[in-house]
Amino acid sequence: MKRRWYITGLAALVAFTMVVYAQLGRDYTNEFLGSSTGRALMQAYGAIKSGYLTEVDDDILIRGAITGMVEALDDQFSTYVEPKAAARDRQDSTGSFGGIGAVLTAHDRNTGKGVEILTVYQGSPAFEAGLQRGDVFLEVDGVDVAEMTASDVADLVRGPEGTTVNLLMNRPGADEPLSFTITRGVIQIVDVSSTMLPDNVGYVSLSSFNNRLLTDQMVEQIDQLILQGATSLVLDLRDNPGGLLPQAVYVADEFLDEGPIVYQRSRGVTQLYAAAQRGSYDLPLVVLVNQNSASASEIVAGALQQSGRAIVIGEQTFGKGVGQTVISLSDGSQLQYVSFEWLTPDRSSIAEKGVTPDIIVADTRFPNTVVADGRGLRPGQTVQLSVDGEVIGEATANEDGTFTIMALGEVREASAVQGEALVDLERDPVLQAALEVLVNGEAASN
Numbered sequence: 001m002k003r004r005w006y007i008t009g010l011a012a013l014v015a016f017t018m019v020v021y022a023q024l025g026r027d028y029t030n031e032f033l034g035s036s037t038g039r040a041l042m043q044a045y046g047a048i049k050s051g052y053l054t055e056v057d058d059d060i061l062i063r064g065a066i067t068g069m070v071e072a073l074d075d076q077f078s079t080y081v082e083p084k085a086a087a088r089d090r091q092d093s094t095g096s097f098g099g100i101g102a103v104l105t106a107h108d109r110n111t112g113k114g115v116e117i118l119t120v121y122q123g124s125p126a127f128e129a130g131l132q133r134g135d136v137f138l139e140v141d142g143v144d145v146a147e148m149t150a151s152d153v154a155d156l157v158r159g160p161e162g163t164t165v166n167l168l169m170n171r172p173g174a175d176e177p178l179s180f181t182i183t184r185g186v187i188q189i190v191d192v193s194s195t196m197l198p199d200n201v202g203y204v205s206l207s208s209f210n211n212r213l214l215t216d217q218m219v220e221q222i223d224q225l226i227l228q229g230a231t232s233l234v235l236d237l238r239d240n241p242g243g244l245l246p247q248a249v250y251v252a253d254e255f256l257d258e259g260p261i262v263y264q265r266s267r268g269v270t271q272l273y274a275a276a277q278r279g280s281y282d283l284p285l286v287v288l289v290n291q292n293s294a295s296a297s298e299i300v301a302g303a304l305q306q307s308g309r310a311i312v313i314g315e316q317t318f319g320k321g322v323g324q325t326v327i328s329l330s331d332g333s334q335l336q337y338v339s340f341e342w343l344t345p346d347r348s349s350i351a352e353k354g355v356t357p358d359i360i361v362a363d364t365r366f367p368n369t370v371v372a373d374g375r376g377l378r379p380g381q382t383v384q385l386s387v388d389g390e391v392i393g394e395a396t397a398n399e400d401g402t403f404t405i406m407a408l409g410e411v412r413e414a415s416a417v418q419g420e421a422l423v424d425l426e427r428d429p430v431l432q433a434a435l436e437v438l439v440n441g442e443a444a445s446n
Contacts, residue, residue: 041065063333075338077322083332084155090328091158092189093244095213098161099187100126103414104150107136110406114146115153119414121187127416129182131169138177139168161186192217193421194225199439202230202283203431205421206251209243209296215250221419222254222281232284232438234431235300238314238363242295245323245342249274252303255281255310257446261303263343264323270347276307282446285310286434289355290363294318301355302344311443313359314430321351359437361430370407377401 032038045065048056063082070080081089091097101124107114116136120126137145140156157165167180191211194204202225204218211217222233235255242248245262252261256276264273287301287310298317304310325339343349370392372385377397384394385405393407415422425431437443 059331066333066335070335070337073337077320077324078337081334081336085151086328086332086334088151088155088158089210089334093210093212095211096186096188097158098163098184099154099158100124100129100131100165100182100184101187102126102131102157104137104154104157106150110404112149115148115150119416121418122416124187125182125185129180131167131180131182132171134172135178136170136172137167138170139166141166159184188418189213190217190418192221193415193419194221195421195423196225196228196230197234197423197425197431197435199435200229200231201234201435201438202226202228202232203234203236203421203423205236205238206240206297208240209247209251211247212244214244214247215254217419218251219254219280226283230283232286232443233281234286234288234434234438235304235310236288236431237293237297237301238288238290238430239292240294240297241292241318242297242320245273245296245299248296248299252276252300253279255279255285255304255446256307259307260345262299262345263347264340265343265349266340270343273342276303279446284438284441284443284445286437286443287312288430288434289314289317289357290430291315291318291354293355294320295323298350298355299342299344302350305355305358306345309446311359311437312355312357313361313433313437314357315360315363316356317350317354319350319352319354321349321353359433361433363430365424365428365430366412367407370405372405373403375400375402377403 033042045061048061049058063080066080070078101121102117103119104115105118106112107116114136117131117133119133120131137153139145140153143156145153145156157167159165161184164181164183167182169178169180171178189211191208191214192204192206194202197203202222204221204225206214206218208214225233249261253274253276256279258276260272261274261276263270285304287304289297289301289312293301294317298320301312301317305312321341322338323340323342324336327335329335341349341351370385370387374383377383379397379399379401381397382394383397383403383405384391385407386392393405395403395405397403413422423431425435
């Protein structure tokens, strides 16, 4: 496995980092206080702090001001992340955390509240303690979590390796809630899953690029597939929202022998960010994408497509052709703001356009979420939503006669074995098309 970057790309990264730190080194305090708007903000803070009816929390006010500042950019990809969520993101990017080894999901998918277990990883502390899929969280260390979200509960369940967490769970069919005391262990975040398909086709799925160990995990699993007899590969990037730009470069570089991988353009200046050197794998390759493939996924798909290394099959991708600078602030929060645009090897932008597959096939594995809002009913009346004669959802009208119906479809299955991919060829026309291309010898190899 390689970890070589073209020197121009590395120089560009260093230069960009120096610019960021140079900008942060300016004396913005005096600039801020020197403007009438800046002084107005301080006056507003002082007035609320000293004169509001009840005592106010400084952190809430200031973080609200930062959030408002970022929202004023009117940019969906620039955001402020509060300390707790930022800490979780930083931890996840390392590839491991202290926890129990269970995948959590919303119990009530209409509201997002209440949390149940989707998967328990084999051999994990949760598995050894006897937790099961479908168990619903009631309390964590005595804290009522019945109305919390999955991320909130995850923050409580996680903790240092070797410490314990006490859980009170509701198990469907059980007469009483069940109590568990679980010793936390080191849980590896595995964002790569694989399996062998018919005709010696190896299948590898990447769920996210926000993991510094992603390429290592991918290489390990591809090597195992080759040992099992794989003579061609499917790289599935569907529903992958992106993540760390270096990981996108590393993944693409494993399949490319030469040529640019990605360019970067910032404030009118375009320069090569990374180029390939001799790749590790030369097997025929197909890349799968859909409308949720974004950012780093599009970098990989675009580089492999434009180099002629892979055939891309699926749907038009999301079209996130920009990248963010992430700055850790003094209180542990993060500021993520768009600072550059990335370009494909032919120096074209996919922003708001996406990558167009070589073969377009609709991804119909899972039904789309259908939402219907309405009003005019009497409080308590029930309304149903049907499509082609099939009822797909219902709701009860609120006191003001309004209602919302959400049809979310089935919960996606996840394997209890980390790194094992679950595929259903009969329900996956995109994967069927990929197999046809590979079996017929239509995909190129290095």
